[in-house]
Amino acid sequence: MSSRLILVSHAPTTATRAAAFPRDEPLDAHGLADATALAGALSRVDEVRCGPARRCVQTATALGLTPTLDEELRDGDLGRWAGRTLDEVAADEPEAVSAWLTDPAAAPHGGESLTDLLDRTARWLRGLPDVARTVVAVTHPMVVRACVVNAIHATPASFWRIDIAPLTATVLRGGAGRWTLRTTAGPVDRVAGRSGTGRR
Known part of the structure; x- marks a missing residue:
């Protein structure tokens, strides 16, 4: 049996456009309009x-979906850096940022380390029922990147080499412990055409 997992990154927010570490902010007007334009895809x-997070719930709703909230799909916890841009933090705490980018176990912001995020997403992938079906998960770029790293058994350093844009879909096929990467950060409407039969 083979499942199809479509990981959708939420639409843009003010923090997304400012390249800032997000808080629990809503979609901005353009992000909401972009997601609404894809309703039904x-x-x-x-x-x-x-x-x-509000940005995930709003994205799912704008896409015409009725989601179940899943705490394991929460964003990576960046602690006291939330709301600040990477440039601001790097200027104030260059050694902390360097540690965060090079040591998977480091959490200088007081939140979740990359190792913690990878472990959490690995647990989540293992916990998906091993049956043939299509699952959509609307989540955060950090979570999508971590799922890809786990799916292809890449090194933690690979996390920083994966770019996930807003409102894109990354497709995995398989099941617990045997995922295959099918599509990386493709447009939601194009990926939808290959989602197969099923129900909302």
């Missing part, structure tokens, strides 16, 4: 999950 799926 992912209608042929069996299950929809999304992270608990």
Whole structure:
């Protein structure tokens, strides 16, 4: 049996456009409009999950989906850096930023380390029922990147070499412990055309 997992990154927010570490902010007007324009593109799926943040819930709703909130799909916790840009933090705490980017176990911001995020997403992938179906998960770029690293058994350093844009879909196929990367950060409407039959 083979499942299809479509990881959708949420639409843009003010923090996204400012290249800032996000708080729990809503979508901006353009992000909401972009997501709404894609409503119905992912209608042929069996299950929809999304992270608990407002930007994920709003994205899923704008896409015409009715998601189940999944705490394991929450964004990476960046602690006291939330709301600040990487440039600001790097100027104030260059050694802390260097540690964060080079040591997977480091959490100088007081939040979640990369190792913690990778472990959490690995658990989440293992916990998906091993049945043939299509699952959509609306979540954060950090979570999508971590899922890809786990799926292809890449090194933690690979996390920083994966770019996930807003409102793109990354597709994995397989099941617990045997995922294959099918599409990386493709447009939601193009990926939707290959989602197969199912129900909303």
